[in-house]
Amino acid sequence: MPELPEVxxxxxxxxxxxxxxxxxxxxxxNSSLRWKVPDDLNQKVKSQKIVSLKRRGKYILAELxxxxxxxxxxxxxxxxxxxxxxxxxxxxDHVIFHLQNGVELRFNDPRRFGCIxxxxxxxxxxxxxxxxxxxxxxxxxxxxxxxLAKNKTQAVKNFIMDGKVVVGVGxxxxxESLFAAGIHPKRAASKVSLQKYEQLVEEIKKVLSxxxxxxxxxxxxxxxxxxxxxxxxxxxxxxxxxxxxxxxCQSPIAQITLGQRSSFYCKKCQH
DNA sequence: CAGCACTCCTGTTCGC
DNA sequence: TGCGAACAGGAGTGCT
Numbered sequence: 001m002p003e004l005p006e007v008x009x010x011x012x013x014x015x016x017x018x019x020x021x022x023x024x025x026x027x028x029x030n031s032s033l034r035w036k037v038p039d040d041l042n043q044k045v046k047s048q049k050i051v052s053l054k055r056r057g058k059y060i061l062a063e064l065x066x067x068x069x070x071x072x073x074x075x076x077x078x079x080x081x082x083x084x085x086x087x088x089x090x091x092x093d094h095v096i097f098h099l100q101n102g103v104e105l106r107f108n109d110p111r112r113f114g115c116i117x118x119x120x121x122x123x124x125x126x127x128x129x130x131x132x133x134x135x136x137x138x139x140x141x142x143x144x145x146x147x148l149a150k151n152k153t154q155a156v157k158n159f160i161m162d163g164k165v166v167v168g169v170g171x172x173x174x175x176e177s178l179f180a181a182g183i184h185p186k187r188a189a190s191k192v193s194l195q196k197y198e199q200l201v202e203e204i205k206k207v208l209s210x211x212x213x214x215x216x217x218x219x220x221x222x223x224x225x226x227x228x229x230x231x232x233x234x235x236x237x238x239x240x241x242x243x244x245x246x247x248x249c250q251s252p253i254a255q256i257t258l259g260q261r262s263s264f265y266c267k268k269c270q271h
Numbered sequence: 272c273a274g275c276a277c278t279c280c281t282g283t284t285c286g287c
Numbered sequence: 288t289g290c291g292a293a294c295a296g297g298a299g300t301g302c303t
Contacts, residue, residue: 001296034279034299058297076296077281092281111280113297127299154274163298171296260276261296 002074004058004135004168005211006222006230010080011055013225014105017082018062022049022100030094034075034115037095044068044118045097057131057167061122069122075113081106082225132166135204140166142198149189149197156192157185158259160204169204172217172239175264177203179238184270185263186256210235238264 002010026045031037038044048064055061060080062070072080083104089096090108095116097105107116119125133139148165149156159165161174169177178185180203183196192200211217216230223229237247242255246266256263 003297034297073297075280075298109280110282111296113280152273158274161297259274262294 001076001170001172002058002078002222003170003173003211003217004055005173005208005232006216006224007058007060007074007168008055008212009216009224009230010074011053011060014080014082015053017084017103017225018050018097018099018105019053020049020051021103022047023097024100025098027096027098028094029089029096030092030112033094033109033112034073035117037116038118041095041116041118045070056128057134057163058170059127061128063122067120069119069125071115071117071119071122071125071127072107073115075109075111075115077111078107078109078114079223079227080225081108081223081227130164132162132164135166135168135208140201140205142194142201145197145201146192146194149192152189154189155186155258156183156189156200157263159189160200161259161261166204168208171261171263172236173204173207173211175239176207176237179265179270180207182270185258185265187271238266240264 023045026042028037028041045064048066050062051065052063058073060072064070083106092108092110093106094109095107122128149159152159157174157178160169177200181196181200183192183200211232214230214232214235215224216222217232218229238253241253241264243252246253246269249266249268251266251268253264254267
């Protein structure tokens with residue numbers, strides 16, 4: 001499932017093929033995504049050049065020459081692939097952006113939790129404006145987390161997965177960074193010390209950076225812009241390892257549900 | 272406001 | 288072997 005590293009990998013992969021390129025058509029084959037793909041998508045993107053490509057949290061933002069911004073989210077199972085030689089669309093290729101250079105950018109998403117939207121005011125768009133800081137910036141640090149966590153009874157795992165706190169930290173990387181920092185996922189956010197938050201921030205940055213270097217985590221669905229999987233899954237220390245030995249202390253990894261999500265942790269190493 | 276649970280969806284896995 | 292149930296989860300929405 002695409003989290004920040006997978007979205008970053010996707011953005012980097014498509015960038016050379018779409019930046020400064022002009023679109024000839026947006027072919028909507030299935031508009032029924034998380035939110036309906038705008039009816040006027042083709043009309044608005046046709047003949048427009050992609051003048052910048054950015055990632056914000058797990059959103060990919062493509063700025064067009066007519067001041068519109070495409071907002072793309074990969075949801076749970078989405079991918080954006082660059083198709084250089086025209087071939088028949090595959091199942092779940094919901095939107096195909098045709099470029100004038102003959103390349104196609106295909107949005108494929110079996111579970112359709114993703115979205116493709118357009119806005120002429122990206123800064124104030126509802127999905128964007130209330131987002132927390134990017135995790136790989138200095139703005140995201142231990143002090144910041146500690147002060148936000150004040151009086152919060154919420155479990156620390158849910159806290160760091162809240163996009164208003166910090167963007168891009170999904171279930172897998174939340175589990176991994178909490179393990180690396182030795183923090184129990186259920187611990188109340190307010191009861192985590194500043195030192196522990198500093199350690200947690202360091203681990204979040206580390207695990208996200210390493211995952212980007214490995215091309216992302218592919219558990220089942222994720223493929224990059226070339227249709228290839230990422231290789232970080234084999235470096236996961238706790239996620240998906242219920243009952244297996246902790247790499248640190250050899251006791252079995254536990255699984256609990258927190259905020260409707262599976263959480264994996266070591267009872268002995270995380271407090 | 273804070274903190275949950277619910278919801279969208281399909282492919283895969285599991286139990287009988 | 289086949290079938291239905293359970294599970295997976297990003298994140299906005301709505302409820303308590």
